Amino acid sequence: xxxxxxxxxxxxxxxxxxxxxxxxxxxxxxxxxxxxxxxxxxxxxxxxxxxxxxxxxxxxxxxxxxxxxxxxxxxxxxxxxxxxxxxxxxxxxxxxxxxxxxxxxxxxxxxxxxxxxxxxxxxxxxxxxxxxxxxxxxxxxxxxxxxxxxxxxxxxxxxxxxxxxxxxxxxxxxxxxxxxxxxxxxxxxxxxxxxxxxxxxxxxxxxxxxxxxxxxxxxxxxxxxxxxxxxxxxxxxxxxxxxxxxxxxxxxxxxxxxxxxxxxxxxxxxxxxxxxxxxxxxxxxxxxxxxxxxxxxxxxxxxxxxxxxxxxxxxxxxxxxxxxxxxxxxxxxxxxxxxxxxxxxxxxxxxxxxxxxxxxxxxxxxxxxxxxxxxxxxxxxxxxxxxxxxxxxxxxxxx
Numbered sequence: 001x002x003x004x005x006x007x008x009x010x011x012x013x014x015x016x017x018x019x020x021x022x023x024x025x026x027x028x029x030x031x032x033x034x035x036x037x038x039x040x041x042x043x044x045x046x047x048x049x050x051x052x053x054x055x056x057x058x059x060x061x062x063x064x065x066x067x068x069x070x071x072x073x074x075x076x077x078x079x080x081x082x083x084x085x086x087x088x089x090x091x092x093x094x095x096x097x098x099x100x101x102x103x104x105x106x107x108x109x110x111x112x113x114x115x116x117x118x119x120x121x122x123x124x125x126x127x128x129x130x131x132x133x134x135x136x137x138x139x140x141x142x143x144x145x146x147x148x149x150x151x152x153x154x155x156x157x158x159x160x161x162x163x164x165x166x167x168x169x170x171x172x173x174x175x176x177x178x179x180x181x182x183x184x185x186x187x188x189x190x191x192x193x194x195x196x197x198x199x200x201x202x203x204x205x206x207x208x209x210x211x212x213x214x215x216x217x218x219x220x221x222x223x224x225x226x227x228x229x230x231x232x233x234x235x236x237x238x239x240x241x242x243x244x245x246x247x248x249x250x251x252x253x254x255x256x257x258x259x260x261x262x263x264x265x266x267x268x269x270x271x272x273x274x275x276x277x278x279x280x281x282x283x284x285x286x287x288x289x290x291x292x293x294x295x296x297x298x299x300x301x302x303x304x305x306x307x308x309x310x311x312x313x314x315x316x317x318x319x320x321x322x323x324x325x326x327x328x329x330x331x332x333x334x335x336x337x338x339x340x341x342x343x344x345x346x347x348x349x350x351x352x353x354x355x356x357x358x359x360x361x362x363x364x365x366x367x368x369x370x371x372x373x374x375x376x377x378x379x380x381x382x383x384x385x386x387x388x389x390x391x392x393x394x395x396x397x398x399x
Contacts, residue, residue, distance in 0.1 A: 003030045038212060039361045070105060076111040103138045110142060117146075117154065125168075132168045132198060134298045135177040136270075137259035137390045143201065145395035155202045160213035169198035170221035172228070182380055184231035188313040191228070195221055196314070197391050221354045222310065232306040236317060243328055244300035250293035250331050254286050254338070262342040278345045285338035299324035318385040332370055336363040 041348050046280055077090065090109070094116055095104040110127065120126050131139040143151060158164045167188065173194070178187045195217075210216055215223070262282065263273050271279065307311065340360050347355055 002102045003346055020364055027073065036326065037161050047256070049278060049364075056186065057296060067104070070108055074108050075111055077109065083196075088292060091116050092121075094127065095121055095130055098127060098139055099134050101136060102133070103119055103136065106136075106139055110139070117150075120157075120159075123161070124157070126154060126157060128154055129157070129159060129165065129168055135173045135194065136391070137194075141392040144393050145397055147397065151201075152203070156206070157387040158209075158211075159185070162209075162213075163207055164206045164217070165198050166206050167194070167200050167209075167211050167215075167220055168215035169195045170217045170224060182377060183235075184228060185313055185317065186234045186381065186384055188225065188228050188232040188310075189318060190390075191225060192310065192314045193222075193390070221347065225310065229308060229310060229313075232313055234320065236303055236308075239321065240300040240303040240324065243324060244297050244304070247293045247324075247328050247331065248295040250328075250335055251297060254290035254293065254335060257286050257338065258283075258290065259341075262345045276348075278341050278348075282338050282341035282345065283343060289331045289334035289338060292327040292334065296327040296331060299327065317386055318381050322378065322381055322385065325381075326372060329367075329370055333367050339363060 014220065089115070094106050094109050097109070117127050119128070125133070128140060128143050133138075143154060155165055157169075173191060178190075181187045181190055194357075206217070209215060211220070211346075221229075262279070300318050303317065303324065304319070306317060308317075340356070342365050343359055344356050
């Protein structure tokens with residue numbers, strides 16, 4: 001407990017006591033702090049909204065609340081008899097969730113009531129058939145969580161049209177699923193990935209079974225994807241034609257620059273700035289740009305002259321496009337480095353920093369534009385071709 005300060009005046013017979021008003025001081029501090037916080041709330045709230053953090057937080061909060069509600073629903077659903085009327089309604093709800101892409105809802109419902117996977121709709125299609133037809137890979141991957149007996153039973157079924165799982169994978173995906181993929185070639189690649197994945201799961205006999213129309217899965221795939229193959233061919237040839245033109249220009253410029261070096265040659269034919277470090281930077285960058293652009297041209301020519309069969313869209317054509325775009329980007333970057341090095345050599349000692357720094361910044365503009373326009377496509381192609389894939393085969397056993 002703190003004492004109260006007392007002031008004693010020895011020249012007087014009276015004692016004066018001064019008590020400090022600490023309560024009032026504390027109240028003033030709190031009021032000032034509240035005023036500061038009120039003034040800061042507006043700018044901070046605006047900044048969070050501008051950066052999208054507030055919106056992300058609201059979405060995360062809604063998702064957490066929806067997940068908690070879903071868990072409560074699933075706990076009650078476990079008590080429902082799936083063979084009754086309520087079970088039929090529940091199965092219809094899950095089917096609609098699969099079609100609409102409500103993966104979280106459908107996945108949790110299937111895991112809590114695994115009996116639903118054995119039920120079929122009016123076309124004799126189970127949940128995995130619906131998932132394939134609507135290209136819902138997360139729900140289809142749940143098939144890997146079944147034991148071998150149940151998996152064999154699920155994959156051996158046929159619908160009332162005589163289609164097995166591979167027939168459904170051979171059908172063209174819904175437009176809303178394809179629209180989320182850049183370019184017809186990558187859409188074709190995704191369709192092939194689906195067909196190959198389902199083909200690896202179904203019994204071998206399913207590959208040769210015919211449906212009610214007398215068509216095998218491979219024949220149905222060719223028929224359904226004929227237009228997509230043509231669109232994919234046109235898409236790749238358009239990119240290859242425009243990119244090869246740019247790469248050919250770079251080859252021409254860099255080849256000419258190698259023989260018209262900055263500063264020229266002396267009487268012996270040797271470059272005047274041969275001993276300059278920047279000259280070596282120029283020569284190395286010029287050579288790398290020339291070789292990269294040449295490689296890019298060859299790759300794009302390979303795309304233009306390739307045979308556009310269905311299976312070529314899986315890895316071969318995307319690989320050529322990856323190499324072509326990568327080397328083109330590298331050639332543009334090294335060309336800009338060679339340009340800046342040449343200017344630095346010629347302007348050395350003449351207010352170099354004042355001139356070179358703005359030029360270097362301007363030289364970054366073409367590289368930046370290429371990154372913004374083409375690099376996202378390059379990354380998407382690489383991930384789609386050599387990434388981990390959209391299917392999860394390491395699902396834990398749940399039924």
